[in-house]
Each structure stands twice: as structure tokens, then as C-alpha cells.
Amino acid sequence: MRSPKQQQNATKVAQPKPMLKVHRASDNASLTFHGREAQTLDLLIQCGANGLTSGEASPLGWARRTSAYVKNLRDGGVNITTTREPASGAMVGRYRLLDSFTVVASHGL
Numbered sequence: 257m258r259s260p261k262q263q264q265n266a267t268k269v270a271q272p273k274p275m276l277k278v279h280r281a282s283d284n285a286s287l288t289f290h291g292r293e294a295q296t297l298d299l300l301i302q303c304g305a306n307g308l309t310s311g312e313a314s315p316l317g318w319a320r321r322t323s324a325y326v327k328n329l330r331d332g333g334v335n336i337t338t339t340r341e342p343a344s345g346a347m348v349g350r351y352r353l354l355d356s357f358t359v360v361a362s363h364g365l
Contacts (some may be wrong), residue, residue, distance in 0.1 A: 257352060260300045261265065268295045270365050271289045271364065271365055272363065273294070273362065273364065274290065274291060274292075274294045274295050274298075274364035274365045275288065275289070275290050275362060275363050275364060276288070276290075276294035276295075276297055276298050276359065276360075276365065277292055277300075277359070277360045277361040277362065277363045278358065278359055278360060279357065279358045279359070279360050280355050280356070280357055281355065281356040281357070282356070282357065286360065287323040287332060287333055287334065289329065289332060291318070291330055292318060292321070293325050293328050293332065294324040294362070294364075294365065295299065295319070295325075295365060296316055296319065296322065296326065297329055297334065297357075298314070298330060298348070298359075298362065298365050299316075299319070300336070300351060300352070300353050301353065301357055301359065302328075305352065306352075307351050307352030307353070308322075308338075308350065308351055309322075309341075309348045309349065309350050309351070310322040310323060310348065310349070311313060311343060314317065319337075322351070323349070326338075326351050327360045334353070334355070335352050335353070335354035335355050336352065336353055336354065337352050337354055338351055339351065339352070340362055
């Protein structure tokens with residue numbers, strides 16, 4: 257007999273991972289990201305020059321490991337700068353895109 261948790265998991269329909277395909281203006285590169293990296297890049301694009309901190313992204317519910325998502329984006333060819341700033345008695349990193357992107361396609365964001 258299945259436990260209630262197993263029954264719940266058996267009835268879930270897998271949702272496709274979020275996807276974001278962008279075009280970088282500086283070199284005409286097309287880049288595609290999936291999952292949390294797609295969501296993080298989309299958020300960075302939306303934030304513009306202000307960028308974002310982990311604390312600002314965290315209330316969204318999915319951005320618990322913002323620094324890891326940023327590292328993965330960097331590894332994927334996205335130029336992101338980090339500046340340190342004080343926040344509530346601590347120092348936090350603010351992430352900003354160094355390149356301009358145009359969204360070509362997206363889903364699930």
C-alpha cells in the first residue's frame with residue numbers, strides 16, 4: 257500500500273523546466289538556459305542596472321541559491337559583476353549584467 261506522500265507524488269504531472277533563450281547584442285551570441293538559471297537571468301534582465309541581491313530574490317520562493325545560479329550563468333557565458341554592499345549589518349553581493357540581452361523565446365518563467 258502507498259503512503260499518502262507516495263500517492264501525492266504519483267498524481268503530480270511533471271512541469272517542463274523554465275526556459276529562456278536570449279540574444280547578446282555585443283557579439284550576436286544566442287544563449288539558452290533552463291530551470292533556475294533561466295529564471296535568474298530573466299530576473300537580472302528585468303532588474304536592469306539596479307541588479308539584485310540574494311535577499312531581494314529570495315522572497316520569490318525559488319531563488320534560494322542565487323549565488324550558485326549566477327555562477328552557472330557565468331560558466332554559460334553570461335558576464336555578471338558582483339559588488340559588495342552593506343545590508344542589515346552584513347555585506348551582501350549585488351549582481352548586475354554587464355551585457356545587453358534581448359529575449360528571443362521563453363516559457364515557464
